[in-house]
Amino acid sequence: MGTSTRGIWPALSLLALVAIWVGAAAVADAEKLPGPVDVWRALLAQVETSGYFFHLGITLARVAAAFLIAMAIGSAIGIALGVSDVANRVFSGWLLLFLNLPALVTIILCYVWFGLNEAAAVTAVAINKIPNVAVTLREGARALSKDLAEMAAIYRFDFSTRLRHVILPQLAPFFAVAARNGLALVWKIVLVVELLGRSNGVGYQLYLYFQQWDVATILAYALGFIVIVQAIELAILARWERYANRWRR
């Protein structure tokens, strides 16, 4: 199959989904399942009157903050656990506990303990994500090559050279997995956080229009969301992964 035809399939498949949506909307109650045209109109109305991009932007900023914090802290914990047997034995139980802590519990506790503010919101999201990052990076750190570590010691690599040229490239695939899984998770939790304790952002808007039973607007926000997530995936993650893997045969 040539490259020109390969790009067509996802587009065709998406078109089919839209066609099913149109068909279903024609049959169903227009209030419960509005068609694409109605959703588009709702989206334009939001853009004009209710700050659609403002709410998307606020949510995006919260996602970015929570994502970066969780990646940094989760990686540090994961690498430490992967490298040190003692640390792993002492803390792997904690990790298991946090992995299985329901997101809603973390969110509620953060709001109760730290107040209904921005810091509590971002912390709640980050805490939900940190254990997943830590588990992934722990596997990566366990798989670090002893052969290359020996080589680096013999050739007197200093700490920063070792980190940049020996350790981080080996962890790159694990960072990619953690980032990809993490982004999907953070996106979903951030909406709940906004719904429960913020007065702006996509989660808050969804809550608002749920109370008004306005399905078209809800779908308009969902669509914007999907487009942004896909754009980040294609523009940043996929490109970075291709770059990180360029040396493979």
Added chain:
Amino acid sequence: MSGLRVAIRGRSFGDKSVLGEIGFDLEPGERLALLGPSGIGKSTLLGIIAGTDTGFEGTVTRPDGRIAVVFQTPRLLPWRTLAENIAVVPGAGDLDRARSLLAEVGLGEACDMHPERVSLGMQRRAALVRALAVDPALLLLDEPLVSLDPQSVGAMRDLLTFAMDRTGATVVMATHDRREALALTDRIVELGGTPARLVSDRKSPLGRDARRDPRQVDDVYREWFEPDSFEPGGGAAA
């Protein structure tokens, strides 16, 4: 300038004793072959000499200066090009120096390729360049000619001689190939038994020029390793 002094009393892994008492002194610049069958503990001994293995009994005194090792598997960083692999080593110089060193060993065209895209022979040559780039006082070679095709063996042997001459380093080379040992080193010790000990320690009668001549290598080979064969001119298949 000092050479290398090895005085090992033993090395065990768990209750398995791999190395027994092993001792030898090398003059600065002297080249030693550690000869013995695969699995006898040559790599273990090299690890002790290199300083990566510290779980042994005894002492090793290394010459002042840097140590370089050419490992049996090249141990290049697969995500860096051949030239980058050399330039990242502290004290090895910049990318331009790495490229010109690689060009000297016939890797001028491959210097910006990643290791997995070139042959094992080329990877090992690059690993040898990395070793000589740090101008080592002690150079350790672990089976540098194993699993190369016959043409690469000849080229690599010349290159090893070039590297040893250029650095003037004290050299320890582990090998299971007796001819290879005779062709490259001043002195040959044989490891044998369990745990492994030195079963012989001989200075090669061949000077550094003489050992480049395959016939002279063959003569010493027969004299040393096939004492029962009296057929002059060869024909004694091992």
